[in-house]
Amino acid sequence: MKFNHLVLQSPRRLALPISMYPGLALTGAKVSDIVTNPQAQLAAQAAIRQRYQSPFVLCAMDLSAEAEAFGCTIAVSDSEVPTVTGRLITSQEQADKLAVPQPGDRRTGVYLEAVRLLRQMPGQPFVFAGCIGPFSLAARLVGVSEAMELTIAEPELMHTLLEKCTVFLTNYLKAFRAAGAHGVIMAEPAAGLLSPRGLSAYSSAYVKRLAAEVGDESFNIVLHNCAAKLLHLPAILETGLKAFHFGAPMDIVAALGKVAPDVILCGNLDPAGVFVQMPPAEITVKAAQLLTATTAHRNFVLSSGCDLPPNAPLASLDAFYAALKQANAAAH
Amino acid sequence: MIELKQLHEAILNGDAKTAKAVTEQALAAGHEPLKLVQEYMMPAMNEVGRRFECNEYFVPELLLAARAMKAALELLRPLLAAKGNQPVGRVALGTVKGDLHDIGKNLVGAMLEGGGYEVIDLGVNVTPEQFIAAIKDKKANIVAMSALLTTTMPSMKTTIDAMKAAGVRDQVKIIVGGAPITEKFALEIGADGFSESAAGAVSAAHKAVNG
Numbered sequence: 001m002k003f004n005h006l007v008l009q010s011p012r013r014l015a016l017p018i019s020m021y022p023g024l025a026l027t028g029a030k031v032s033d034i035v036t037n038p039q040a041q042l043a044a045q046a047a048i049r050q051r052y053q054s055p056f057v058l059c060a061m062d063l064s065a066e067a068e069a070f071g072c073t074i075a076v077s078d079s080e081v082p083t084v085t086g087r088l089i090t091s092q093e094q095a096d097k098l099a100v101p102q103p104g105d106r107r108t109g110v111y112l113e114a115v116r117l118l119r120q121m122p123g124q125p126f127v128f129a130g131c132i133g134p135f136s137l138a139a140r141l142v143g144v145s146e147a148m149e150l151t152i153a154e155p156e157l158m159h160t161l162l163e164k165c166t167v168f169l170t171n172y173l174k175a176f177r178a179a180g181a182h183g184v185i186m187a188e189p190a191a192g193l194l195s196p197r198g199l200s201a202y203s204s205a206y207v208k209r210l211a212a213e214v215g216d217e218s219f220n221i222v223l224h225n226c227a228a229k230l231l232h233l234p235a236i237l238e239t240g241l242k243a244f245h246f247g248a249p250m251d252i253v254a255a256l257g258k259v260a261p262d263v264i265l266c267g268n269l270d271p272a273g274v275f276v277q278m279p280p281a282e283i284t285v286k287a288a289q290l291l292t293a294t295t296a297h298r299n300f301v302l303s304s305g306c307d308l309p310p311n312a313p314l315a316s317l318d319a320f321y322a323a324l325k326q327a328n329a330a331a332h
Numbered sequence: 333m334i335e336l337k338q339l340h341e342a343i344l345n346g347d348a349k350t351a352k353a354v355t356e357q358a359l360a361a362g363h364e365p366l367k368l369v370q371e372y373m374m375p376a377m378n379e380v381g382r383r384f385e386c387n388e389y390f391v392p393e394l395l396l397a398a399r400a401m402k403a404a405l406e407l408l409r410p411l412l413a414a415k416g417n418q419p420v421g422r423v424a425l426g427t428v429k430g431d432l433h434d435i436g437k438n439l440v441g442a443m444l445e446g447g448g449y450e451v452i453d454l455g456v457n458v459t460p461e462q463f464i465a466a467i468k469d470k471k472a473n474i475v476a477m478s479a480l481l482t483t484t485m486p487s488m489k490t491t492i493d494a495m496k497a498a499g500v501r502d503q504v505k506i507i508v509g510g511a512p513i514t515e516k517f518a519l520e521i522g523a524d525g526f527s528e529s530a531a532g533a534v535s536a537a538h539k540a541v542n543g
Contacts (some may be wrong), residue, residue, distance in 0.1 A: 075432060079483055080430070080481060080483050080484075083432045083433070085432060144434075144435050145395065145434055145435050145438050148391045148392040148395050148435070149392055149395050149396050149399065151392050152346065152392050152393070152396055153346075153396065193390060193391040193392075193435070194390055194391070194392060195389075195390040195392070195393070198390065198392060229387070231387055271482075272482045272511060272512030273512065273514065276482045276512065277482075277512070277514065277517075309481065309482045309483065310483065311482055311483050312482075
C-alpha cells in the first residue's frame with residue numbers, strides 16, 4: 001500500500017496527527033505502559049481509531065528506544081515520554097568500539113511487536129511504525145549539545161557514529177517491514193538545528209542511503225523534522241524521499257509550492273502552543289485556516305507538528321478533527 | 333605585535349584554541365582585560381547572535397563561538413574581579429525540575445555570557461531549592477529558567493512560588509523561555525521577562541534588570 005497514492009487519490013482531505021499519547025485518556029494506561037507494552041499501544045490506537053475513524057494507526061513516537069538498544073541509560077516516567085540521560089560516547093575510541101545492536105534488542109522489541117498487533121486490527125488500517133533518524137540517534141549517543149559542536153569540531157567521530165546508526169536503522173526498518181508495517185515515520189528533529197549544509201552532510205546523505213537499502217518502493221518512509229525551516233527544505237529533499245512531516249517552524253504553504261505535486265507534506269500545528277495551550281474552539285479555527293491555506297494542494301495532510309504530548313487534552317484532538325470534518329463536508 | 337582583531341575573529345569562528353592564545357598574548361602585552369571583553373569579545377558574540385537570528389549561523393556555530401568566548405573569559409574573569417570590574421549581572425541558569433533537556437539552556441547561557449553576564453549553570457532537572465541556593469550563596473541577581481516539555485512548564489511557577497516562600501523573590505529578576513513557553517504564560521506565573529529565542533534572552537535580561 002503506497003502512502004502517496006492513498007493521499008493523492010483520496011476524495012477527502014486526510015489527517016495524520018501523531019497521536020498515541022492522547023489515547024491514554026481513553027484507555028487509562030500510563031506513558032510508562034505505552035513505551036514498554038505493545039498491548040497498551042494497540043489499545044490506545046484502537047481507541048483513537050474508533051473515536052476518529054482515521055485510516056492510519058501508528059506506534060508511539062519514542063526517541064529513546066534505539067539509543068537504549070545501543071546502551072544509553074534512559075529516564076522513564078508515568079507521565080512523560082522517556083529521555084536519554086548522560087552520554088554513552090565521549091571519544092573516537094569509544095565510537096570505534098561501539099557495537100551495533102540488533103532490531104528487537106531492549107525496547108525496540110516492543111515497537112516491532114506493536115506493529116504486528118496493529119497490523120491485525122480490524123478494517124486493515126495503514127500501519128506506521130516509528131523510529132528515530134540517524135543524526136538524531138547519533139546525537140543521543142554522544143549528547144545532543146555536544147553533537148552540534150562535533151559536526152564542526154570532530155566530524156570523523158560523528159560520521160563513525162552515523163555509519164553505525166545507519167546500519168542499525170536499516171535493519172530496524174527491514175524488521176518493521178517484515179512485521180507488517182506499511183511504512184515508518186522517521187523522526188530526525190536534531191538535524192533541523194544544523195545549517196542546511198550540515199543537515200545535508202549529517203542527515204540527508206545517511207537517510208538517502210538507508211532508504212535505498214530498505215527500498216522505498218514497497219515501504220513508505222515519512223521523514224519527520226519538527227525543527228526544520230523553509231531554508232532547510234532543499235537539503236531535506238536530497239534524501240529522495242516522497243513524504244515528509246514538518247513542525248511549526250516550517251512555512252508549510254511555501255514548502256508546498258516548492259515540492260513536486262506527488263511529494264506528500266504533512267504538518268504542522270504546534271503540539272504545545274496549539275494542542276496543549278489553546279482552547280478547543282481556537283484549535284478548530286487554526287486547523288481550518290491551515291486546511292484553507294492548503295486547499296489547492298492534494299499532497300498536503302493535516303497533522304500536528306510533532307507527537308502530541310501526554311497532557312494534550314482529548315478535547316484538543318476532537319477540535320482538530322472537527323475542522324477536518326467541516327472542511328470535508330463543505331467540499332462535498 | 334598582537335593583532336587583537338584575531339580575538340574577535342576567533343570567537344566568530346568558534347576557535348577556542350586561538351581565542352585563548354590571543355588572550356594570553358594580549359594580557360602578557362599589557363592590554364586591559366576590560367578592554368578585551370568590551371571591545372572585542374562582546375561585539376563578537378553580538379555578531380554571532382545577529383548571524384544566528386538571520387539564519388547565517390546555526391546551533392553548532394553558536395555553541396562553538398560560546399566555547400571560544402568561555403575559553404578567553406576564564407583567563408580574564410579573575411583579573412576583572414581583582415580590578416573590581418563586575419559582570420553586567422549574575423545569572424542562575426537551569427532547566428526546571430523534571431526536564432532533562434539542555435540544548436536551549438546551553439544556547440541561552442552562551443548568549444548571556446556573550447552579553448557580559450556571569451552565568452552559573454545549574455544544569456538540568458534543577459529543583460526550586462537549587463535555584464534558591466544559587467540566589468543566597470552565589471548572589472545571583474537573575475534567574476533564567478528553561479523548559480522544553482509542556483508537562484514541566486508548571487515547575488517554573490512552583491520555583492517562583494518557592495522563591496517567594498523563601499523570601500528571595502524580590503532579590504532577583506526572573507526570565508523564562510523554552511519551546512512551549514509563551515509571553516502570556518510568563519506573565520501568568522509572575523516572571524519578569526520572556527524570550528522566544530536564545531539571542532533574545534540577552535535583551536530580555538537587560539530589560540528585566542533595567543526596566
